[in-house]
Amino acid sequence: MRVSIKPLAVGVASALMFAGAASAQNVKIGFIEGLSGPFGGVGQNQLKHFQYAAERFSGKQANSGVTVEIVPLDSKGSPQEALALLKKATDDGIRFVSQGNGSNVAGVLIDAINKHNERNPGKEVVFLNYAAIDPDFTNAKCSPWHFRFDAGVDMKIEGLTNYMKDRKDIKNVYVIGQNYSFGQQVSKFTEAMLKAKRPDVKIVGNELHPLGQVKDFAPYVAKIMAANADAVVTGNWGPDLVLLIRAASAAGYKGSFYTFYAGVIGTPTAIGAGGADRVHQVSYWHPNSAQSEIESVYTGFKAKFNEEFYTVAAVNAVRFLVAGVEKSKSTDAVKVAKAMAGMKMKGASGEDIEMRASDGALQQAMYISQWTKAGGKDVKFDQENTGFGFKTVRYLQPEQSTMATTCKMPKR
Amino acid sequence: MSMLNGLSYGLLLFMLSAGLTLIFSMMGVLNFAHASFYMIGAYFAYQLSSWSNYWVGFLIAPILVALLGGLFERYMLRKTHKFGHVAELLLTFGLSFVILELVQLVWGRTSVDYAIPTAMQAPLFKLYDSTFQTYRGFMMLVALLMLVSLYLLLKKTRIGLVIQAALTHPDTTEALGHNVPRVFAYVFAGGCGLAALAGVIGGNAFITEPGMAQSVGAIIFVVVVVGGMGSLGGALIASILIGLMQTFAVGLDWSILGGAKSLGVEITSATPGYSLWSLKLSQIAPILPYLLLVLMLIVRPKGIMGTRDE
Structure with a gap:
């Protein structure tokens, strides 16, 4: 008797499991990021973005059968640690990883994932890059496993210089940056x-x-002032940007700043009133850009964590992943990657965005915004309760900041 | 202007390392948690200033941290003393992690808004085109006042005499009827208080965040080693040297490439090792102190004014 029951039980169990897999699919994103160390504050904040995005744009709240779970993995910002964590993630069966803070880390992850996927067919890993914007990743070093949801340095500077070109008051420009691939x-x-x-x-x-x-940026500011610069272009982020702007206001520097990351956590507080009408940011989104559904995400995030929401790339990464799983009806990394390549949807501001198949770069709109006193219709939301927020001074359609790619995409 | 920037940064470093070098010369313990006391100083001052005003934080935060330091010495460090210096070292090492985690638990992992009082944001004076912020002047003033009072305390008062005696001949001092362990506790508390004072005035000049201890931790060891272990005068010279060196190096765009050019040797991007030759002095400014540390250890291991010959 016993012998005859067992196969039946196994059969029923596997049928149930199969039914479960078909109706609800769980995908894990291994979130490899510096969650401690000098840039730990930024990493923690990005983790919240991902967790919130997963909550809102997958599973029950999104009315989707696909549930995304975020698995935080602390790389301390070091490429070596990130590699070890990638190994751990793949061993644990995680097929989607995300990272963004530091193109130096992203670069080694891309190389490692390329090798891993070549050697482990059937266990491929896909990299959802939300903020590492070295243009090499979508040109010379492009990879079929890499999808970038932020805009590349080239796209951002294309947009920024299109704006700066019309500012006739700019005569002397000083470029200062962090000495690693992105800054270079x-x-x-x-x-x-x-x-x-x-x-x-x-x-x-x-x-x-x-x-x-660098702890004390005063000597750098002295140098900028000695060079008579009326505009500073900087890719600095986190404490490096905070300290630079603080030192500039302490030294009474009157020129304007053109930045990439003025909206990143902690930075708006440091800019404060001193940066009014002088600090600019180039980004693919800001809280006062044309709004749509994302406005409730912005306010919801702020209500939940009392921190600013600004990484729309986290939302897009989750949305594309969910759509990729839904379209391919599979959680297999290769099938999802194929489904995501060339996928189109509506962006945060209602514009059409596309994950370009030829290089894995998300084509999206670009904003040049200016740090301005809040209030009025242009600056609805202020940042970090400073009374100041970003005002759009130039909007660029996705096709206005798009860049040609030299990528020869290998086969997936 | 660079001179003043370098001086004010150097003096802040001195405030930080004065306590460390005092504790080291007295107890032979390199206090790994020293920079953590600097961090708590900044956070306490932030908390107090958000409840009342800046001056309350300025006065009370160092005292609170000194008390904490004293308690730590009395109830933990003294207990491990009998197991030797390695145990003490490891204890302070562990403490630095505990403090880091506690700070992150209480105040979060991101930076807090610890602002300079508005009165001192105004420029103090103008030199050429750049202004010198009042707060930087205030930083220098506090550091100098601290330097003078520390000197007077150690050289002109009775307790200073006992401290100095306990530094070199602890057994004899004890035999003369002084409570040397208590003196140790005072010195430890005082050193922590000084670090906290540096945190109170450095935290808002720069940034108050959990990474702040780590970022100054390495540099104050450089100061102590370069200045000579246990020498206050040496620490002063070393801090100002490092402050000035970092500030001036940023302003200098010298590179081996430029030097070779003036000698008539052309180095282009095709030359092997181009990225090394074209590295500008300003680019490596922040790592110069560590270079100095290595050089100092090779040439003069006891430091500028060190007296220890081991």
């Missing part, structure tokens, strides 16, 4: 694109400083 790219592209669009503008300085090491 910012300096390279800014110099080249400004030269092409405004040959009369002088680049009076091009400075790189060590990443996250």
Whole structure:
């Protein structure tokens, strides 16, 4: 008797399991990020973005059969630790990983994932990059397993210089950045694109400083002022940007700043009233950009964590992943990657966004915004209760900041 | 202007390392948690200033931290003393992690808004085009006052005499009827208080966040080693040296490439090792102190004014 029951029981159990898998699918994102250390504050805040995005845009709340779970993995910002964590994630059966803070880390992750996928067919891993914007990742070093939801340095500087070109008050530009791949790219592209669009503008300085090491930016500001710069372009983020802007206001610097990450946690507080009408940001979104559904995400996030929401890329990464799983009806990384490539949807501001198949770069709108006193219809939301917020001074359609790619995409 | 920036940064470093070097010369313990006391100082001052005003934080935070330091010495460090220096070292090492986690639990992992009082945000004076912020002047003033009072305390008062005696001849001092362990506790508390004072005035000049202890931790060890273990004068010279060195190096765009060019040797991007040759002094400014540390250990291991010959 016993012998005859067992196969039946197994059969029923597997049938139940199968039914379960078909109606509800769970996908884990291994969130490999520096959650402690000098940039830990930023990493923790990004983790909340992902957790919130998973809550809102997958599973029950999104009315989807696909539930995304975020697995935090602390790399302390180090490429070596990130590699070890990638190994741990793949061993644990995680097939989707995400990282963003630091193109140096993203670069080694891409290489490692390429190798891993080549050697472990059937256990492929897909990389959802939400903020590492070295353009190499979608050009020379492009990978079929890499999808970038932020805009590349080249796209951002294309947009930024299109705006700066019309600002006739800009004559002397100083470029300062963190000495690693991203900072170097910012300096390279800014110099080249400004030269092409405004040959009369002088680049009076091009400075790189060590990443996250400088405590006192006063000497750098003294140098900027000595060079007579009326505009500073910087890719600095986190404490490096906070300290730079603080030192500039302490020294009474009157020029304007063109930044990438003025909206990142802690930075708005540091800018405060001193940066009014002088600090600019180029980004693919800001809280006062044309709104749609994302406005409730912004307010909901603030209500839940009492922190600012700004990484729309986290939302897009989750949305594309969910749509990819739904479309391919599978959680297999290869099938999902194929489904995500070339996928189109509506972006945060209602514009059409597309995950370009030829290089894995999300094509999206771009905003140049200015730090302005809140109130009125342009600046509905202020940042970190400072009474100041970002005002759009230039909106660029996705096709206005798109860049051609040299990527020869290998087969998946 | 660079001179003043360098001086004010150097003096802040001195405030931080004065306590560390005092504790080291007295107890032979390199206090790994020293920078953590600096951090708590900044956070306490932030908390107190958000409840009342800046000056309350400025006065009370260092006292609170000194008390904590004293308690730590009395109930933990003294207990491990009999197991030797390694145990003490490990204890302070562990403490630095505990403090870091506690700070993150209480105040979160991101930076807090610990602002400079508005009265002192105004420029003190103008030199060429750049202004010198009043707060930087205030930082220098506090550091100098601390330096003078520390000097007077150690050289001109009775307790200073006992401290100095306990530094070099603890057994004899004890035999003369002084409570040397208590003196140790005072010095430890005082050192922590000084670190906290540095945190109170450095936390808002720079940034108050959990990473702040780590970011100054390495540099104050450089100061202590370069200045000579246990030498206050040496620490002063070393801090100002490092402050000035970092500030001036940022302003200098010298590189091996430029030097070679003036000698008539052309280095282009095709030359092997181009990225090394084209590295500018300003780019490596923040790592210069560590270079100095290595050089100092090779050339003069006891430091500028060190007296220990081991």
